Structures are given as C-alpha cells and as structure tokens.
Amino acid sequence: MRPTxxxxxxxxxxxxxxxxVEWRTGGRPSAVAVVAWEKLNPGAPPEDRARFMxxxxxxxxxxxxxxxxxxxxxxxxxxxxxxxxxxxxxxxDYVRVMAAKCAKQLEPYGHxxxxxxKHYIDxxxxxxxxxxxxxxxxxxxxxxxxxxRKERYLKDIYYRLRRFEETFGTSIVVEITTAKIDDWLTSxxxxxxSQNNFRAVVRTFFEYAVRRDYAVVNxxxxxxxVSVGNETAAIFxxxxxAKLLNAASVETLPALVIGAFAGLRQxxxxxxxxxEVDLARGFIEVTALKAKTAxxxxxxx
Numbered sequence: 001m002r003p004t005x006x007x008x009x010x011x012x013x014x015x016x017x018x019x020x021v022e023w024r025t026g027g028r029p030s031a032v033a034v035v036a037w038e039k040l041n042p043g044a045p046p047e048d049r050a051r052f053m054x055x056x057x058x059x060x061x062x063x064x065x066x067x068x069x070x071x072x073x074x075x076x077x078x079x080x081x082x083x084x085x086x087x088x089x090x091x092x093d094y095v096r097v098m099a100a101k102c103a104k105q106l107e108p109y110g111h112x113x114x115x116x117x118k119h120y121i122d123x124x125x126x127x128x129x130x131x132x133x134x135x136x137x138x139x140x141x142x143x144x145x146x147x148x149r150k151e152r153y154l155k156d157i158y159y160r161l162r163r164f165e166e167t168f169g170t171s172i173v174v175e176i177t178t179a180k181i182d183d184w185l186t187s188x189x190x191x192x193x194s195q196n197n198f199r200a201v202v203r204t205f206f207e208y209a210v211r212r213d214y215a216v217v218n219x220x221x222x223x224x225x226v227s228v229g230n231e232t233a234a235i236f237x238x239x240x241x242a243k244l245l246n247a248a249s250v251e252t253l254p255a256l257v258i259g260a261f262a263g264l265r266q267x268x269x270x271x272x273x274x275x276e277v278d279l280a281r282g283f284i285e286v287t288a289l290k291a292k293t294a295x296x297x298x299x300x301x
Contacts, residue, residue, distance in 0.1 A: 006074040008067065017063035019070035023077070024059050039094070041101075122216055123174070130174040130214045137161045140208050152270060160201040163188070173209050178219040185223070192226035199223060236260070258284065262299045277301075 011020040034053065041048065064070040103113050131139075141158055167184055168176060181202060185195050203220035210218050236244065241260055248256050255269050262284055264272075271290040278285065284299040 006077050008070045008074050011063060014063065016065055019064045019067050021062045021064070021070050021074045021077075022060070126174045126213065126216045127172065130172050130209075132169065133171055133173060133176070134165055134169040136173055136205075136209060136214060137165055139212075140205055143208070157201050157205075160198050161205060163198070164202055164205075173206075174215045176219060178222045181219055182223050192228040195226050196228065199225065262301065264299065 006021055006023045008019060008021055011018055038044075038049075062070075062073060064073065099113060102116070106112060106116060141154065141161070144157065145154055164184070168180075185199060188195060188198065190198070199220060203218065203223075206215060206218040206220050209215040245253065245256060245260075258264055258269055258272070258277075259266065264284070264286065268286055268290055272284070272286075276285045276287070279301070282301045284301060286297050286299065288294050288296045
C-alpha cells in the first residue's frame with residue numbers, strides 16, 4: 001500500500017476557496033496482507049478475494065481561501081500521519097486484517113473494537129479476581145452472620161447454597177452462565193414455589209459476588225420465576241391429624257399441636273418461647289415483635 005500524499009493546488013471554481021488540498025487513502029494490500037486474509041477467510045468466494053485485492057481507494061479534498069492556509073493544513077496532516085500512521089505501520093499485516101474483519105462483525109451491534117476489547121478485559125480482570133463457588137459460600141454466609149441475620153434465615157440460605165455447591169462447587173463464579181443456573185433449577189424437580197425460593201437465594205448470592213467484583217453481571221437476573229398457581233390449602237381429617245401427632249417426636253410435637261389447635265402461623269410458632277405459653281391461665285401470648293401484623297395478641301388454648 002503506497003504512502004498517502006497531500007497535494008496543494010489551485011481551485012478555479014470558487015471565488016472564496018481558491019486553493020485545495022487533495023489526498024487519497026486506501027490502496028492495494030501487500031503480499032503479506034493477502035496471505036493473512038486468506039488464512040482468516042478460508043473458502044471465501046472469489047468475488048470477495050477480488051474485492052479485497054482491489055483495495056479501497058477514497059479521494060478527499062479540503063478547500064482554503066489562501067495558499068498559506070492550504071499548505072499549513074497539508075503540513076499538519078503529514079505530521080499527523082507521521083506520528084500516528086507510523087505506529088500503525090509497525091503492526092503485522094495479519095493484525096490489521098483481523099481488526100478490519102472484527103470491526104465489520106461488530107457493525108450490526110453498534111459497537112467498536114475498543115468497546116469489545118474493554119468488555120473482554122473486564123471479564124478477564126473479574127476472572128483473575130474471582131473465586132470458586134465453595135469459597136464464596138463460606139465468605140457470603142460469614143458476611144450475612146456478621147450483619148446480624150437471624151439463625152433461621154442463615155440455615156435456609158446455607159441449605160440452598162449447599163445444594164448449589166453440589167453442582168457448581170469447583171466452578172469459578174464469573175464463568176457460571178444464566179443457562180447453567182436455569183438448567184440446574186429445572187433439574188431440582190421441585191414445586192414452582194420451592195424453585196423460586198432457590199432462585200431468590202442464588203440471585204442474592206450473585207448480587208454479593210458482583211458487589212465484591214467476583215463477577216461482572218448477575219446471571220440469575222435473566223431467569224424468570226416459575227408461575228405458581230393458587231393452590232387450596234390441605235386440611236387434615238381428625239384421623240389424619242391423630243396419626244401425625246402419634247408419629248411426632250417429643251421435640252416437634254408442641255409446634256404441631258400449637259399449629260393445629262391454636263392457629264398460629266408457622267413463623268410465629270418458630271419465634272415462640274415457652275414463657276409465652278401460659279398453660280395455667282390457658283392462653284398463648286404472641287408479642288408485637290413476633291407477630292406478622294406487628295400487633296400483640298392472646299390465643300386461647
């Protein structure tokens with residue numbers, strides 16, 4: 001490809017712009033560039049090769065009112081070409097050909113090579129900083145405990161993340177994709193609500209990973225929740241409840257009895273203390289702090 005030259009000449013078709021600077025860009029590729037193009041485009045149609053061989057010449061013109069202005073512009077362009085163009089000439093031909101091809105591939109998406117490189121560098125940096133799922137679970141649960149989260153909540157996330165760890169324990173966090181997590185949720189073969197509960201825990205887990213720069217994006221965000229129908233609550237018959245209570249352990253029997261006969265919500269039962277169960281006077285106290293409605297109430301036994 002021959003060097004670009006800037007020519008200063010007179011222009012007779014304008015009373016104000018009497019001088020013009022002309023130059024051409026492009027040209028035929030070098031022999032090395034041809035070899036590189038053929039390696040990058042094996043089996044390309046003959047017309048594509050002919051178009052590449054012909055080069056891409058473009059004519060440019062700038063108009064000026066005086067010869068001095070035109071000459072200054074030409075000199076400035078020569079200096080710019082010398083400073084910036086020479087660095088480009090030191091690049092191997094196959095790199096320039098590759099850059100042109102990549103730029104063309106990015107055009108439909110409205111992005112540049114610089115943006116693509118930055119995106120990939122961000123991924124590589126995240127990968128360098130990232131950790132395995134097993135290591136992050138230890139850090140994440142410790143952080144939740146340090147924030148004062150309740151024991152029941154900690155047990156719940158630990159149980160669900162342990163299931164997640166069985167599949168992804170040795171995987172690097174930044175490399176886990178949306179599709180992999182979606183397939184894993186489906187493979188659990190759980191009810192819709194249970195699957196959504198797992199999704200919620202894993203989503204929060206990856207939000208933490210993004211905040212700590214272990215991941216670039218949260219892959220769970222794109223996973224839709226499972227539709228859950230309004231199912232009618234099951235009601236035990238007296239015989240069924242008797243069978244359940246007879247089979248219950250000493251530890252679980254009080255919770256089952258209170259749930260069956262006092263009508264407390266499950267979360268309220270888990271928060272109860274024995275001092276709030278007054279057998280002598282025949283009532284259970286649900287304090288405002290432990291009630292879902294944040295109102296103190298008494299349940300008759």
